[in-house]
Amino acid sequence: MPERLANGLKERRTELGLTQAELAEKVGVTRKTVNTVENGVFTPSATLAIKLAQALGLSVEQLFWIER
Amino acid sequence: MTKYLMGMAAGIAVGLIIVAIMKWRTGKFTSVAAKAEYLSQRRARMLPAITVIFLSQQAAFFSTLGTHDDRPVTAVKISAWLLLSIVILAALATKGFWLERREVRDLIDDENTRANRNDAMRWGFLGSMAAAIVVYALTMFQVEISARDAVHIVMTVGIPAALIRWGLLERRAHRSA
Numbered sequence A: 001m002p003e004r005l006a007n008g009l010k011e012r013r014t015e016l017g018l019t020q021a022e023l024a025e026k027v028g029v030t031r032k033t034v035n036t037v038e039n040g041v042f043t044p045s046a047t048l049a050i051k052l053a054q055a056l057g058l059s060v061e062q063l064f065w066i067e068r
Numbered sequence B: 001m002t003k004y005l006m007g008m009a010a011g012i013a014v015g016l017i018i019v020a021i022m023k024w025r026t027g028k029f030t031s032v033a034a035k036a037e038y039l040s041q042r043r044a045r046m047l048p049a050i051t052v053i054f055l056s057q058q059a060a061f062f063s064t065l066g067t068h069d070d071r072p073v074t075a076v077k078i079s080a081w082l083l084l085s086i087v088i089l090a091a092l093a094t095k096g097f098w099l100e101r102r103e104v105r106d107l108i109d110d111e112n113t114r115a116n117r118n119d120a121m122r123w124g125f126l127g128s129m130a131a132a133i134v135v136y137a138l139t140m141f142q143v144e145i146s147a148r149d150a151v152h153i154v155m156t157v158g159i160p161a162a163l164i165r166w167g168l169l170e171r172r173a174h175r176s177a
Helices: A009-015 A020-027 A031-038 A046-055 B002-026 B032-062 B072-093 B102-108 B111-139 B147-175
Strands: A004-007 A064-067
Touching: A009 A031, A020 A031, A020 A046, A020 B032, A031 A046, A031 B032, A031 B111, A031 B147, B002 B072, B032 B072, B032 B102, B032 B147, B072 B111, B072 B147, B111 B147
Parallel strands: none
Antiparallel strands: A004 A064
């Protein structure tokens, strides 16, 4: 069974009332990058994962986890 | 030589006109993020179109393959193709959008775009190598291919392979909401 990096980005973002574009602006990427991370299409670097977690007020482990 | 320079000049003139239109159309954005988003979406739409333009330019070359067509029109077409190849390669190797502000360029070339671009370059490299192997194998069966023709064939496969891959990845990234 392959491992994949799952995340709770969409749930947390919606909870905070942020759009993809607003979150993207907070972390300094385009909306497209946030979109691909949310959908599991793109695995972010450690730097971006930390930035996203900080912007959403969570730890990286709370925001991302490995799904088997 | 003059014929080739004419082709280059025509290519540069067309390129400058396109750049001027782009600058005029993107002037309405006040936010860096909005402009980057717009340009990123447009790039995703333009990549397949550029591939088609690039491949259609190849008609001039392949229709004269193995002959000595030295008409000015052919020289101009091949020069324009060469110039377009250089521009596309430069766009693939750098952030592109050279006339935009630094912050816009940095944002357009964010992490996901860099990953997509690198993957496209990998496809371009593999396509080029596959074409080179085919050309090499053909020469083993007494098929005469000049060095110039071989380079042209390799580029004809490699550049579109990279463009198509990049276009697909960018469109998927924008679409998968």
